[in-house]
Amino acid sequence: MTQDAAPRRGRPRRGRAAAIQTVAVEAVTWTLDRPPTINDVARLAHVSKKTVSRVINQSPFVNEETRTIINGIIEQIGYVPSPQARGLAFQRSFLLGLVYDNPNAQFIVNIQEGVLAACRLAGFELVVHPCDQKSPHFLNDAKQFVQRQNLDGVIVVPPASENPQLVEVLRDLGCRYVRLSAVSLDEAANMVVYNDRQGAAEVAEHLAALGHRDIGFIAGPSRHRSAHERRESFVSALKSHGITLRPEMVEEGAYTFESGEVCATRLLTREPRPTAIFASNDEMAAGVYKTAQRLGISIPRDLTIVGFDDSPIATRLWPSLTTVRLPAKDLGRLAAEKLIIRISSDEEEGHTATGVVSRMVVRESSVPPRG
Amino acid sequence: MTQDAAPRRGRPRRGRAAAIQTVAVEAVTWTLDRPPTINDVARLAHVSKKTVSRVINQSPFVNEETRTIINGIIEQIGYVPSPQARGLAFQRSFLLGLVYDNPNAQFIVNIQEGVLAACRLAGFELVVHPCDQKSPHFLNDAKQFVQRQNLDGVIVVPPASENPQLVEVLRDLGCRYVRLSAVSLDEAANMVVYNDRQGAAEVAEHLAALGHRDIGFIAGPSRHRSAHERRESFVSALKSHGITLRPEMVEEGAYTFESGEVCATRLLTREPRPTAIFASNDEMAAGVYKTAQRLGISIPRDLTIVGFDDSPIATRLWPSLTTVRLPAKDLGRLAAEKLIIRISSDEEEGHTATGVVSRMVVRESSVPPRG
DNA sequence: CCCCCTTAGGAAACCGGTGTCATTTATTGA
DNA sequence: TCAATAAATGACACCGGTTTCCTAAGGGGG
Numbered sequence: 001m002t003q004d005a006a007p008r009r010g011r012p013r014r015g016r017a018a019a020i021q022t023v024a025v026e027a028v029t030w031t032l033d034r035p036p037t038i039n040d041v042a043r044l045a046h047v048s049k050k051t052v053s054r055v056i057n058q059s060p061f062v063n064e065e066t067r068t069i070i071n072g073i074i075e076q077i078g079y080v081p082s083p084q085a086r087g088l089a090f091q092r093s094f095l096l097g098l099v100y101d102n103p104n105a106q107f108i109v110n111i112q113e114g115v116l117a118a119c120r121l122a123g124f125e126l127v128v129h130p131c132d133q134k135s136p137h138f139l140n141d142a143k144q145f146v147q148r149q150n151l152d153g154v155i156v157v158p159p160a161s162e163n164p165q166l167v168e169v170l171r172d173l174g175c176r177y178v179r180l181s182a183v184s185l186d187e188a189a190n191m192v193v194y195n196d197r198q199g200a201a202e203v204a205e206h207l208a209a210l211g212h213r214d215i216g217f218i219a220g221p222s223r224h225r226s227a228h229e230r231r232e233s234f235v236s237a238l239k240s241h242g243i244t245l246r247p248e249m250v251e252e253g254a255y256t257f258e259s260g261e262v263c264a265t266r267l268l269t270r271e272p273r274p275t276a277i278f279a280s281n282d283e284m285a286a287g288v289y290k291t292a293q294r295l296g297i298s299i300p301r302d303l304t305i306v307g308f309d310d311s312p313i314a315t316r317l318w319p320s321l322t323t324v325r326l327p328a329k330d331l332g333r334l335a336a337e338k339l340i341i342r343i344s345s346d347e348e349e350g351h352t353a354t355g356v357v358s359r360m361v362v363r364e365s366s367v368p369p370r371g
Numbered sequence: 372m373t374q375d376a377a378p379r380r381g382r383p384r385r386g387r388a389a390a391i392q393t394v395a396v397e398a399v400t401w402t403l404d405r406p407p408t409i410n411d412v413a414r415l416a417h418v419s420k421k422t423v424s425r426v427i428n429q430s431p432f433v434n435e436e437t438r439t440i441i442n443g444i445i446e447q448i449g450y451v452p453s454p455q456a457r458g459l460a461f462q463r464s465f466l467l468g469l470v471y472d473n474p475n476a477q478f479i480v481n482i483q484e485g486v487l488a489a490c491r492l493a494g495f496e497l498v499v500h501p502c503d504q505k506s507p508h509f510l511n512d513a514k515q516f517v518q519r520q521n522l523d524g525v526i527v528v529p530p531a532s533e534n535p536q537l538v539e540v541l542r543d544l545g546c547r548y549v550r551l552s553a554v555s556l557d558e559a560a561n562m563v564v565y566n567d568r569q570g571a572a573e574v575a576e577h578l579a580a581l582g583h584r585d586i587g588f589i590a591g592p593s594r595h596r597s598a599h600e601r602r603e604s605f606v607s608a609l610k611s612h613g614i615t616l617r618p619e620m621v622e623e624g625a626y627t628f629e630s631g632e633v634c635a636t637r638l639l640t641r642e643p644r645p646t647a648i649f650a651s652n653d654e655m656a657a658g659v660y661k662t663a664q665r666l667g668i669s670i671p672r673d674l675t676i677v678g679f680d681d682s683p684i685a686t687r688l689w690p691s692l693t694t695v696r697l698p699a700k701d702l703g704r705l706a707a708e709k710l711i712i713r714i715s716s717d718e719e720e721g722h723t724a725t726g727v728v729s730r731m732v733v734r735e736s737s738v739p740p741r742g
Numbered sequence: 743c744c745c746c747c748t749t750a751g752g753a754a755a756c757c758g759g760t761g762t763c764a765t766t767t768a769t770t771g772a
Numbered sequence: 773t774c775a776a777t778a779a780a781t782g783a784c785a786c787c788g789g790t791t792t793c794c795t796a797a798g799g800g801g802g
Contacts, residue, residue, distance in 0.1 A: 286687040
């Protein structure tokens with residue numbers, strides 16, 4: 001039965017439909033001790049593998065009858081094209097990579113979910129790569145990561161996304177990438193931006209509207225773009241409401257819980273004591289909670305606290321934390337869509353800027369100042 | 372220059388070393404407009420691609436000099452084997468999958484890290500697949516996930532790991548898998564078990580030693596094996612210390628923050644009010660915090676609280692939460708190692724049971740009862 | 743009736759590796 | 773000196789798809 005389909009040339013016409021059914025029904029009894037290949041499908045359908053390939057790839061120029069037969073057989077024997085073989089022929093891996101060093105686990109998991117939502121529709125899968133910018137192998141690991149599975153594209157999450165050397169490596173490898181960041185650091189095609197200014201400005205308005213004047217601010221580490229954005233926007237929005245953030249009311253933290261405690265301790269032992277503190281992320285806000293509770297300062301009666309990120313901890317704290325929601329899942333989805341379009345169209349499209357906007361979520365930790 | 376290496380037969384001996392250097396130096400000037408392939412390396416080294424293949428795969432039976440030359444050229448032109456081609460020839464993808472539906476993001480990220488630590492050493496990469504057991508596409512999605520990239524093995528995280536239908540799908544696909552669970556549900560080769568009994572027993576001892584007698588317990592959802600384990604072990608360990616957990620002091624939660632609040636409300640409005648509450652995970656413990664604070668019950672003075680998991684929230688809460696640490700990263704590493712050994716040895720080895728033990732971490736939320 | 747165009751489908755090469763088996767050379771023992 | 777043996781390497785098929793190029797049949801117009 002090797003090549004017995006060969007003498008069958010040309011296009012058989014009318015009268016074939018009946019035969020189709022027979023073939024299809026008979027084929028059910030066929031069994032294999034290995035995963036079926038395109039050759040098995042071709043043999044059972046009495047066509048060449050190229051025709052099967054055409055059906056798989058939705059090529060036009062395939063007779064409707066033929067297509068039906070082939071699809072039926074594919075279904076029956078449970079044929080799935082080998083990704084390795086496809087990849088070899090297509091020069092593609094259908095794999096996207098996610099490079100991250102962000103310590104916020106929920107953020108990462110949300111991004112993964114968003115990325116996968118887009119991947120699923122396009123037949124891509126996601127390979128993950130946690131990394132550490134401080135490691136001496138950082139760049140080399142990233143390079144190997146891309147090369148080892150020949151990734152079609154890479155999504156880079158902040159703060160790693162703000163590392164210019166990493167981007168250089170990706171560019172040298174000829175690997176398409178999309179960076180996530182609070183500001184545009186690259187061509188629009190390579191960026192998905194999250195607008196932190198919006199959220200920070202909303203917080204400023206919110207605090208001003210509540211009547212706070214003595215406001216403390218815990219900034220993020222200055223090397224992070226998001227920290228810079230949040231700070232700038234918060235300060236200028238406050239100013240536009242006639243409130244000036246005095247320098248001694250600003251502390252720079254490291255986006256960690258412990259740094260939040262330290263900064264809060266400094267702020268809360270100053271005179272006049274701030275009636276509200278805006279921490280640049282929820283982790284640090286949690287640190288403020290701890291410090292306030294330790295100092296016997298009641299939240300929110302004596303102290304309003306606002307965070308940023310809307311991480312799970314925001315609702316676990318008591319009272320629940322007013323914060324800013326960063327739609328991480330959307331961020332991941334947008335990045336993946338952008339990447340996939342560029343990969344599929346095989347062009348450098350996608351020059352339009354894309355991004356998401358963060359919005360404030362008011363909860364229990366923010367109230368008007370006492371008295 | 373196609374096959375001009377052909378006349379060069381046999382094993383060239385002495386006097387070659389000098390030539391090596393020449394070749395190596397000359398080769399630097401070679402440039403290509405496409406990624407180099409094994410053929411390029413072979414041509415430059417004046418050997419057949421098979422020999423290059425041997426060098427790549429660490430085969431013995433390659434002359435030391437030849438190996439040096441080839442490695443030098445590989446280094447110089449930056450050759451990396453195509454994973455698609457290797458996969459096709461080896462019938463392997465060098466890809467592991469991680470199937471998860473656990474809502475604890477930190478747990479997932481830690482597992483990923485552990486898995487990748489093992490993967491890196493063996494040249495594997497990790498593809499992720501978040502899923503939802505309640506979705507009607509759950510099983511089909513999982514099947515496609517494995518088939519689409521022809522995964523060499525899959526690691527399944529609880530609670531999805533406890534789904535017998537999912538395991539059946541994996542088995543039918545002939546896909547090697549390792550399940551993570553609190554109890555062994557399968558052959559030892561397919562399991563990595565985390566011992567929750569140990570941690571729960573330690574908590575019982577701890578509370579007994581502190582002098583607590585009126586103890587409340589918030590169980591996890593009974594369909595989770597871990598919930599069952601934690602409960603059984605806690606109850607029996609308490610009993611061995613002469614303490615009986617009365618039925619009205621046990622509430623069943625859903626491993627969620629909200630359910631923790633609800634259960635805590637019930638427990639804390641009973642007489643006699645418990646002096647300690649053990650929640651089956653940190654999420655629910657956080658719910659207990661919130662309820663206690665709402666009811667004006669001081670932690671830990673009036674109420675000792677203990678959780679389970681040692682998630683980030685445990686240290687963010689104030690006072691910090693005594694809990695049980697589940698070494699998720701080790702869990703991931705063990706699972707990946709087990710899988711990779713079986714894949715590489717191409718056998719069904721690994722019949723030894725492997726697992727990790729959870730241990731209690733004492734923090735500020737547990738103290739002796741008042742009076 | 744012939745020619746050309748369109749549509750359907752096939753043969754063979756190719757993608758970049760690995761497996762099998764044969765071949766060459768040096769070494770060793772008789 | 774001459775097999776026999778071991779070490780090193782090459783030729784070629786093969787993994788399972790896709791691309792390129794080509795053929796054959798049917799339809800329409802001259």
